[in-house]
Amino acid sequence: xxxxxxxxxxxxxxxxxxxxxxxxxxxxxxxxxxxxxxxxxxxxxxxxxxxxxxxxxxxxxxxxxxxxxxxxxxxxxxxxxxxxxxxxxxxxxxxxxxxxxxxxxxxxxxxxxxxxxxxxxxxxxxxxxxxxxxxxxxxxxxxxxxxxxxxxxxxxxxxxxxxxxxxxxxxxxxxxxxxxxxxxxxxxxxxxxxxxxxxxxxxxxxxxxxxxxxxxxxxxxxxxxxxxxxxxxxxxxxxxxxxxxxxxxxxxxxxxxxxxxxxxxxxx
Ligand SMILES: Cc1cc2nc3c(=O)[nH]c(=O)nc-3n(C[C@H](O)[C@H](O)[C@H](O)COP(=O)(O)OP(=O)(O)OC[C@H]3O[C@@H](n4cnc5c(N)ncnc54)[C@H](O)[C@@H]3O)c2cc1C
Numbered sequence: 001x002x003x004x005x006x007x008x009x010x011x012x013x014x015x016x017x018x019x020x021x022x023x024x025x026x027x028x029x030x031x032x033x034x035x036x037x038x039x040x041x042x043x044x045x046x047x048x049x050x051x052x053x054x055x056x057x058x059x060x061x062x063x064x065x066x067x068x069x070x071x072x073x074x075x076x077x078x079x080x081x082x083x084x085x086x087x088x089x090x091x092x093x094x095x096x097x098x099x100x101x102x103x104x105x106x107x108x109x110x111x112x113x114x115x116x117x118x119x120x121x122x123x124x125x126x127x128x129x130x131x132x133x134x135x136x137x138x139x140x141x142x143x144x145x146x147x148x149x150x151x152x153x154x155x156x157x158x159x160x161x162x163x164x165x166x167x168x169x170x171x172x173x174x175x176x177x178x179x180x181x182x183x184x185x186x187x188x189x190x191x192x193x194x195x196x197x198x199x200x201x202x203x204x205x206x207x208x209x210x211x212x213x214x215x216x217x218x219x220x221x222x223x224x225x226x227x228x229x230x231x232x233x234x235x236x237x238x239x240x241x242x243x244x245x246x247x248x249x250x251x252x253x254x255x256x257x258x259x260x261x262x263x264x265x266x267x268x
Pocket of ligand 1: 044056057058059060071072073074075076077078079080081082117118119121122173224225226227228229236239
């Protein structure tokens with residue numbers, strides 16, 4: 001059996017500037033026939049843009065059976081950043097079949113979501129997926145470290161009723177999310193913690209959750225979505241095969257995401 005993820009050619013139907021740093025791309029066309037959602041709310045696809053061979057990874061913001069929506073952070077330099085920053089409607093990209101990681105136990109009494117702008121699509125979808133009752137009871141909390149909070153707040157990007165703490169990034173493409181998590185006042189009882197953003201911050205938090213909070217690994221999912229390295233990454237490492245191999249080896253999510261960090265460090 002092939003371990004390569006299935007690939008689909010998709011046309012960029014629309015490009016919308018949601019905020020100064022976030023571009024919404026709606027993909028569609030016949031090439032997406034056979035594409036399907038896993039139903040896991042943080043599912044992602046690999047994306048290859050025209051004239052490039054390397055993939056970058058993007059959360060499925062939505063898939064309605066015909067149109068696939070990706071929200072792309074436009075930062076300083078980068079393969080996808082530079083392409084998405086300009087007009088790209090009508091161009092053809094390649095996307096891979098989706099994979100997801102979020103696995104909140106049914107018994108979870110609360111859900112904490114922490115992330116930077118790259119995590120906003122997943123946090124929005126996760127919050128949408130947990131249902132109004134949980135949102136209304138304030139058992140879902142989000143910490144969002146984003147440069148465009150004033151635009152996102154009240155824009156409907158996150159479902160109504162979700163309890164959000166908006167945080168400004170410290171500047172210079174840096175992130176302070178590890179310190180934010182260390183200050184969280186944790187709810188009582190069992191719940192689920194999901195977090196994504198810059199890898200070094202995520203590594204620090206994994207240690208914190210294991211050593212200080214002593215959370216069982218099934219109670220959290222912490223993912224390095226990008227690496228704050230000074231140069232353009234020579235090659236992005238596909239999380240898909242690492243994910244599949246880890247699952248087959250019976251590893252838990254956290255070990256798999258730590259393996260992913262290590263694999264990316266080897267490629268620098
Ligand atoms: C499972 C998963 C889901 C993801 N979902 C999303 C999503 O929905 N939306 C989204 O925008 N991103 C998402 N990401 C993150 C995205 O894949 C990375 O940010 C990617 O590196 C961007 O590619 P690029 O070609 O623009 O930059 P690259 O060519 O990869 O990097 C160029 C330079 O930019 C820096 N850089 C990379 N990303 C960022 C950033 N976000 N902010 C500041 N500097 C950066 C790098 O350190 C490097 O120096 C996800 C990642 C994973 C693993």
